[in-house]
Amino acid sequence: MAEATKKYAVVTGANKGIGFEICRKLASNGIVVVLTAKDEKKGLEAVEKLREFGLSDHVVFHQLDVADPASIASFADFIKTKYGKLDILVNNARIAGSIIDGDALAASGLGGVNVDWSKIVTDTYELAEECLKTNYYGAKGMMEALLPILQLSNSPRIVNVSSSMGHLEKIPNEWAKEVLGDAESLTEERVDEVLNEYLKDFKEDSLETKGWPRYSSPYIISKAAMNACTRIVAKKYPSFRVNCVCPGYVKTDINYNNGYLTTDEGAESVVKLALLPNDVVTGANKGIGFGICRKLASNGIMVVLTARDEKKGLEAVEKLREYGLSDHVVFHQLDVADHASISSLAGLIKTKYGKLDILDSLETKGWPRYSSPYIISKAAMNACTRIVAKKYPSFRVNCVCPGYVKTDINYNNGYLTTDEGAESVVKYAIVTGANKGIGFGICRKLASNGIMVVLIARDEKKGLKAIEKLRESGLSDHVVFHQLDVADYASISSLAGLIKTKYGKLDILQGAYVDWSKILTETYKLAEECLKTNYYGAKGMIEALLPILQLSNSPRIKIPNEWAKEKLGDAKSLTEERVDEVLNEFLKDFKEGSLETKGWPRYTSAYVLSKAAFNAYTRIVAKKFPSFRVNCVCPGYVKTDINHNTGYLTIDEGAESAINYAVVTGGNRNRRIGFETCRQSALSGVTVVLTSRDEKRGLEAVDKLKDYAVVTGGNRNRRIGFETCRQSALSGVTVVLTSRDEKRGLEAVDKLKESGLTDH
Numbered sequence: 001m002a003e004a005t006k007k008y009a010v011v012t013g014a015n016k017g018i019g020f021e022i023c024r025k026l027a028s029n030g031i032v033v034v035l036t037a038k039d040e041k042k043g044l045e046a047v048e049k050l051r052e053f054g055l056s057d058h059v060v061f062h063q064l065d066v067a068d069p070a071s072i073a074s075f076a077d078f079i080k081t082k083y084g085k086l087d088i089l090v091n092n093a094r095i096a097g098s099i100i101d102g103d104a105l106a107a108s109g110l111g112g113v114n115v116d117w118s119k120i121v122t123d124t125y126e127l128a129e130e131c132l133k134t135n136y137y138g139a140k141g142m143m144e145a146l147l148p149i150l151q152l153s154n155s156p157r158i159v160n161v162s163s164s165m166g167h168l169e170k171i172p173n174e175w176a177k178e179v180l181g182d183a184e185s186l187t188e189e190r191v192d193e194v195l196n197e198y199l200k201d202f203k204e205d206s207l208e209t210k211g212w213p214r215y216s217s218p219y220i221i222s223k224a225a226m227n228a229c230t231r232i233v234a235k236k237y238p239s240f241r242v243n244c245v246c247p248g249y250v251k252t253d254i255n256y257n258n259g260y261l262t263t264d265e266g267a268e269s270v271v272k273l274a275l276l277p278n279d280v281v282t283g284a285n286k287g288i289g290f291g292i293c294r295k296l297a298s299n300g301i302m303v304v305l306t307a308r309d310e311k312k313g314l315e316a317v318e319k320l321r322e323y324g325l326s327d328h329v330v331f332h333q334l335d336v337a338d339h340a341s342i343s344s345l346a347g348l349i350k351t352k353y354g355k356l357d358i359l360d361s362l363e364t365k366g367w368p369r370y371s372s373p374y375i376i377s378k379a380a381m382n383a384c385t386r387i388v389a390k391k392y393p394s395f396r397v398n399c400v401c402p403g404y405v406k407t408d409i410n411y412n413n414g415y416l417t418t419d420e421g422a423e424s425v426v427k428y429a430i431v432t433g434a435n436k437g438i439g440f441g442i443c444r445k446l447a448s449n450g451i452m453v454v455l456i457a458r459d460e461k462k463g464l465k466a467i468e469k470l471r472e473s474g475l476s477d478h479v480v481f482h483q484l485d486v487a488d489y490a491s492i493s494s495l496a497g498l499i500k501t502k503y504g505k506l507d508i509l510q511g512a513y514v515d516w517s518k519i520l521t522e523t524y525k526l527a528e529e530c531l532k533t534n535y536y537g538a539k540g541m542i543e544a545l546l547p548i549l550q551l552s553n554s555p556r557i558k559i560p561n562e563w564a565k566e567k568l569g570d571a572k573s574l575t576e577e578r579v580d581e582v583l584n585e586f587l588k589d590f591k592e593g594s595l596e597t598k599g600w601p602r603y604t605s606a607y608v609l610s611k612a613a614f615n616a617y618t619r620i621v622a623k624k625f626p627s628f629r630v631n632c633v634c635p636g637y638v639k640t641d642i643n644h645n646t647g648y649l650t651i652d653e654g655a656e657s658a659i660n661y662a663v664v665t666g667g668n669r670n671r672r673i674g675f676e677t678c679r680q681s682a683l684s685g686v687t688v689v690l691t692s693r694d695e696k697r698g699l700e701a702v703d704k705l706k707d708y709a710v711v712t713g714g715n716r717n718r719r720i721g722f723e724t725c726r727q728s729a730l731s732g733v734t735v736v737l738t739s740r741d742e743k744r745g746l747e748a749v750d751k752l753k754e755s756g757l758t759d760h
Contacts, residue, residue, distance in 0.1 A: 097131025154354020166223025
């Protein structure tokens with residue numbers, strides 16, 4: 001039988017990838033982990049690897065097939081007999097549920113984003129059944145079998161590893177979306193009803209006509225069902241911490257390692273939820289106490305809200321439930337001036353939860369019980385900042401919380417790296433073809449992220465109008481205009497000179513668009529113009545600006561993409577000469593009127609070829625400059641003048657994929673916040689006096705900083721649009737919303753926090 005003080009965890013599908021990393025992280029936290037896998041040999045090999053990390057005493061293996069009810073029952077008996085309880089269950093086992101052409105996925109050059117899935121994914125009824133059996137019914141079966149053992153823990157946790165593919169927006173079928181999205185009426189039977197209807201339509205070959213996803217539908221439906229089941233279990237067991245989490249687009253076997261995140265990064269959010277604490281907040285029926293309860297519950301923490309007035313306390317709990325926090329808040333009447341009342345609460349906490357992680361006592365009149373010197377000193381610093389800011393209105397005086405950063409002061413127990421804790425480096429971007437549509441949207445989003453944007457357009461009048469629109473959004477300090485014709489090399493050289501002289505570096509280059517409504521009537525002259533603009537123009541921009549991009553510590557290039565042509569798909573042998581050879585052959589066949597007979601596209605062939613060449617050239621540059629972030633991206637079918645606004649995405653949505661690439665952070669660095677702040681301030685053109693008590697270490701730090709270039713820039717101190725703040729925060733960007741009117745600014749922040757964006 002297990003020791004009462006020890007914690008025990010089960011992780012399914014854990015012999016590799018995210019599951020393996022979850023096991024490693026949990027075991028590193030002193031938790032005994034039962035690593036499970038369907039393949040016994042692979043499972044034992046995984047355990048051996050973990051033992052090499054010195055985790056021998058914290059990892060054991062047990063064979064498990066989550067798609068087999070008998071295997072689950074046998075496993076549950078093993079846990080009960082050997083450990084007597086279970087604290088953490090992580091349902092990670094999953095399969096793709098489709099036949100995926102890994103070579104085609106890799107050749108797409110997009111790492112799984114905006115890919116033409118019809119050429120990569122093949123769905124079959126048999127695989128769909130297997131996918132639901134593993135991804136949904138397997139996880140559900142594990143929860144049902146292990147719930148009685150989890151109830152023996154004083155801090156039970158269930159984490160279901162889901163996916164962004166499981167978002168209901170991915171399911172066109174309105175009936176299914178409504179059933180799975182109705183949190184109040186959700187039952188296991190209703191979920192089964194949706195899955196059975198899906199399989200019936202699949203069998204009848206009517207998925208598309210019935211509004212189910214066209215590609216990867218088994219995986220999408222299984223994850224949407226898992227999310228719904230998570231809600232059901234969380235509601236049924238309010239004392240449990242039951243969550244589902246998307247680990248992000250992680251490099252794993254399931255996507256042929258085409259993700260953006262490492263398995264280590266993917267496992268972090270899962271482990272964080274697995275180790276969530278229990279909490280109590282007193283005096284919480286209104287004001288700050290109520291706000292604290294809401295914030296804690298929004299972070300997945302079980303909160304005991306207390307108040308002297310029972311009626312007001314229950315009303316407060318109801319308000320929190322309106323925020324969708326029903327599963328994370330309970331009420332208990334408490335009078336902190338009455339020792340009997342306090343003893344009663346203590347008994348409840350001990351009996352119901354077995355432990356307490358956080359006590360926030362607002363009604364007591366004393367100072368903070370712990371870390372009071374630090375707390376008071378920082379409160380005083382905040383007050384002083386306000387005084388100085390008021391006294392010197394022409395100054396930019398701010399105080400900022402960098403978040404819970406891994407530093408010596410907390411023995412590296414924070415969540416953020418020092419790089420994340422420090423302020424963002426001022427960056428410079430060029431966006432061509434940006435007076436309207438997607439280009440305009442990209443400019444707005446980049447500028448909203450504090451990036452200095454050079455908006456480019458061939459038509460000076462239209463470009464200046466676009467700048468005025470952006471200035472109306474409060475982005476005056478982050479946008480400038482420059483006239484440019486990307487088909488004119490002299491014009492490109494002029495821009496390159498301007499950027500080098502004025503900014504000294506370039507971080508982001510966003511490729512141009514051509515108006516292909518002019519190409520729908522195919523002529524040789526327009527085909528030449530299209531290639532000259534879409535391919536050779538962008539190529540010229542990249543060649544001219546590469547020396548300046550090399551001066552950046554995080555260069556980015558992004559080019560819109562249509563689809564990669566097989567002829568240009570040989571990544572290993574690609575050269576500029578081969579691309580030119582293809583384009584010259586195309587123009588020759590066009591001139592001879594033999595496009596169709598020679599196998600070229602029948603319609604919009606010039607546009608198609610120019611974008612295929614774009615993709616190929618992007619690969620060449622990416623290979624040549626491995627320290628750069630060089631990507632091509634398809635923004636989707638966006639409503640723009642080019643397609644007479646017949647697209648299905650807004651320009652705001654179309655710009656998002658480009659922005660995601662543009663604002664990807666560079667590598668993490670394990671340094672103190674002070675050092676990072678010095679580095680980033682210096683990069684912003686500020687002369688920094690680095691101080692240190694230890695002269696030797698201080699001089700060493702200065703030597704390290706000398707490796708970085710100093711560039712000019714300025715801090716953002718203008719009002720950002722509410723929607724820009726929301727979308728930036730949703731993208732994981734920490735947003736400091738500023739406003740001249742403090743009251744309105746604080747109201748806007750509260751609205752964003754109500755959307756669950758507390759940490760950003």
